[in-house]
Amino acid sequence: xxxxxxxxxxxxxxxxxxxxxxxxxYELAQKSDYYQIYGEINAKVWEDFEEKKxxxxxxxxxxxxxxxxxVGVTHLxxxxxxxxxxxxxxxxxxxxxxxxxxxxxxxxxxxxxIITNGLKEVQRPRLDQCxxxxxxxxxxxxxxxxxxxxxxxxxxAAIASVQEQIDKHKILxxxxxxxxxxxxxxxxxxxxxxxxxxxxxxxxADITISDVLQLNTVLEDMYIPVNCDWYDYLxxxxxxxxxxxxxxxxxxxxxxxxxxxxxxxxxNKEEFALLSDGSRIRLDKIMTINII
Ligand SMILES: [Mg+2]
Numbered sequence: 645x646x647x648x649x650x651x652x653x654x655x656x657x658x659x660x661x662x663x664x665x666x667x668x669x670y671e672l673a674q675k676s677d678y679y680q681i682y683g684e685i686n687a688k689v690w691e692d693f694e695e696k697k698x699x700x701x702x703x704x705x706x707x708x709x710x711x712x713x714x715v716g717v718t719h720l721x722x723x724x725x726x727x728x729x730x731x732x733x734x735x736x737x738x739x740x741x742x743x744x745x746x747x748x749x750x751x752x753x754x755x756x757x758i759i760t761n762g763l764k765e766v767q768r769p770r771l772d773q774c775x776x777x778x779x780x781x782x783x784x785x786x787x788x789x790x791x792x793x794x795x796x797x798x799x800x801a802a803i804a805s806v807q808e809q810i811d812k813h814k815i816l817x818x819x820x821x822x823x824x825x826x827x828x829x830x831x832x833x834x835x836x837x838x839x840x841x842x843x844x845x846x847x848x849a850d851i852t853i854s855d856v857l858q859l860n861t862v863l864e865d866m867y868i869p870v871n872c873d874w875y876d877y878l879x880x881x882x883x884x885x886x887x888x889x890x891x892x893x894x895x896x897x898x899x900x901x902x903x904x905x906x907x908x909x910x911x912n913k914e915e916f917a918l919l920s921d922g923s924r925i926r927l928d929k930i931m932t933i934n935i936i
Contacts, residue, residue, distance in 0.1 A: 645802060646780075647793075647819030648760040648767065651839050651856055652747075653739050653774060662732035669728055670720060682711045690761075693792065694824070700763065700787045730766045739774035746860050747779045754863075755810070759802045759817070761786040761793050761824055782806055793821075794828025813869055818859065822847060837862070864896075867914040868928045878917060878927065881905050881935065890917075891932040892925045901925065902936065 649655035660679060667674040689707045692698045698706070708729065709722025750756060758780050760767050764787040771777045782805035786792035789801050803815070818837040819825025826849045829836035838849035839856055851862055881888050882905040890901045903920040908927075910916075916924040 645757045645759045645815060645817045645834075646856075647817075647821065647825050648758055648771070649762065650820040651818060651825075652743055652776070653737055653770075658733055658736040658738070661736040662729050665732040665736070666725060666728050669732075670725075672717065672720075675715070678711075678715060681714055682707070685710045685714070694761070700790075704763070730763065734766055734769045734773055737770040737773050739776060740857075742857055744774070744776060744779075746857055747776060749860060750863075751779050755781045755806055755808065757781060757802060757806060758783040758785075759793060759798070759819075759825075760784070764788045793824035794831060796832060799828065799832040799834070811869075811871070816850075816863075816866075818856065867926065870915070870927045870930075875908070875915070875927070878905060878930075878933070879908055881933070882908060882917070887936050889934045889936050890919075890925065890930055892929045893931055894925065894929050898931070 646652055663679055663682060664674065666672075667678075686707050689698070689703050689710075693700065693703055704726050705723050707722070708725040712718075712720055712722055712725060747756065756779060758771065760783075762785055764785055767785040767787070768777070768783065771780075771783065777783070782802070784798070784802045784805055786798060789798070791797045791801070793799070803810070803812075812833045813835065815834045816837055817825055817829035817834050818839065819829075820839040822838070826836045826838050826847065830848060835851075836849045837851040837853060837859065838845075838847050839854070840847070840852055841854055845852060851866070853859065853862060880886075885904055887902070887904060890905075892899055892901065901919055901921070901923070905917045906920055907918040908915060909918055909924075915927045917927060917930070918924050
């Protein structure tokens, strides 16, 4: 489950370009601190929204009304200015081709969702603008469902949108917001991947990466717990000392092992089958197992 802004696309850049374009559109002179002033107002408005102090309609009304007031522009309406900014935001949203390629690769292996806190008139058009809409099995926009991350109800809707029963521990939330994405995922019992320019940052996420492009490599290494039936079957093979043939994919190569499973062991939240030749296989790397 991917967050969108500042996870897949650079929101800061698109927003600044959209903001600048408004001054061209309205033939207004812009001073160097205007974007910062707007940024502070906008951050506060979104905070109030996430704390349910104001509605999504208020976001549209308040942010530019306050901004225009503060910079002394009296002849423009905040709501109209907001609509112009949103139009520009769609136009200026771009995705790096490498990110698009990575999503295309991931789509072959995983169900992909967008989980975004944003306004309904822009989020889907912005995904379309990036030409990535078709890559996602579901798209959840907070403004469309009336509840935002990190609210549990948002994650309820996100999970319900995937037309398949998926174990919670097999779901990874990828995002740049500690509050909405990472804490939201953790509270719901989902795994999380934090996007932060400083990957050393000490945060309570399962994975931290500096750029979403590292995700493909990280996922190769990440342990995906096997289901209980599969684990039980391996345990029976081990307990009954059965001779087995195991096909597994380790270090990106398909390999065959013939022999016995001597034991099953967990280490650092990963589970392994210990084998009669002294080697071990991580359980999620096992593709098939046959009794011989
Ligand atoms: Mg974000």
